[in-house]
Amino acid sequence: MADDVWNRDEVESPCVRVCVVHPEARICTGCLRSIDEITRWSKMSTEERRAIMTALPDRADLLRKRRGGRAARLARGG
Incomplete structure (x- = not known):
C-alpha cells in the first residue's frame, strides 16, 4: 500500500533549523x-x-548557565 511509506514508525529529527x-x-x-x-x-x-x-530536555541547562555577568568582567579587569 502506498500510504505505508508515509506512516513509518520512526523517531522524527528534533532539528528546528537553527544550526x-x-x-x-x-x-x-x-x-x-x-x-x-x-x-x-x-x-x-x-x-x-x-x-x-x-x-535533550536536560541539555537545555547547558546553554542557560551564566558566564558570570558583571562579577566575572570585574574579576577579569573588564
Missing part, C-alpha cells in the same frame, strides 16, 4: 544534539534516537 553550535557546550543551540549525533542521526536505530530525544 548554531554553542562554543562551550559543543551542542546545537537549536536541537541540543552534538555534532556526532546530528551526523549519525539518519543511520541510528530507533532505540538510539529515542534515547537521545529523552536526554
